[in-house]
Amino acid sequence: MKKNITKNMTIEKVLKLDEDLAEVLMGFGMHCIYCPMSLMETLEEAAKVHEIDVDFLVQKLNDYLKQKNAK
Secondary structure (H helix, E strand, O other): OOOOOOOOOEHHHHHHHOOOHHHHHHHOOOOOOOOHHHHOOEHHHHHHHOOOOHHHHHHHHHHHHHHHHHO
8 A cells, every 4th residue: 555645744754654755855955854853843844944835845755656666
C-alpha cells in the first residue's frame, strides 16, 4: 500500500517515509529540516514560514515518490 503525503504530515513523518525527500524539501529552501523543532512542524506550517505554496510542495513530494517507486 503506497502512502500519499499530505500537508498535515509533519516533516519528521515525511522523512521517515523516504529520507531522500529531504532533497525535495531543500530544493524549496527548507534547509533546516533536521532541526528538532522543524521536524515537529507540518508541511503546511513550514510552507507558510517559507512562503511556499503547500499544495505545490505536496504535489512535488508525491511526484518524487511515484517516480522512485516506478523504478
